[in-house]
Amino acid sequence: MSAHCQLTGARPGFGNTVSHSHRRTSRRFDPNIQRKRYWLPSEGRYVRLTLGVRAIRTVDRIGIEAAVARIRAGGVTV
Numbered sequence: 001m002s003a004h005c006q007l008t009g010a011r012p013g014f015g016n017t018v019s020h021s022h023r024r025t026s027r028r029f030d031p032n033i034q035r036k037r038y039w040l041p042s043e044g045r046y047v048r049l050t051l052g053v054r055a056i057r058t059v060d061r062i063g064i065e066a067a068v069a070r071i072r073a074g075g076v077t078v
Contacts, residue, residue, distance in 0.1 A: 003030045006071050006078075007055035038064045047078050 004011045010031040016024040031052045040047050042065060049071070051059070059067045068078050 002050070003033055004050075005031060005033060005052040005055050006050050006074075006076055007058060007067055008052055009074075010052045010054070040064060040068060049078070 012031065013029040015027060015029060017027045018024050033050060033052055034056065035048060035050055036056060037046050037048045038059070039045075047064075047068065049059075049067075055067075071078055
């Protein structure tokens with residue numbers, strides 16, 4: 001599964017792990033991505049979205065219809 005959010009566009013960040021001896025090795029900071037299913041009443045079907053937890057809170061606030069409209073405006077097929 002790709003580690004990016006369909007609503008916010010959050011993607012992994014990259015950096016270094018620094019050990020006690022100060023040796024640096026590369027690592028990635030993945031966003032907390034979850035697959036969540038929502039009922040879309042206007043289409044009479046469920047949609048499965050790949051969202052970060054911050055985007056799940058956004059969907060709770062603005063509603064699934066507005067969230068799907070934003071995702072589709074970004075060019076993603078839902």
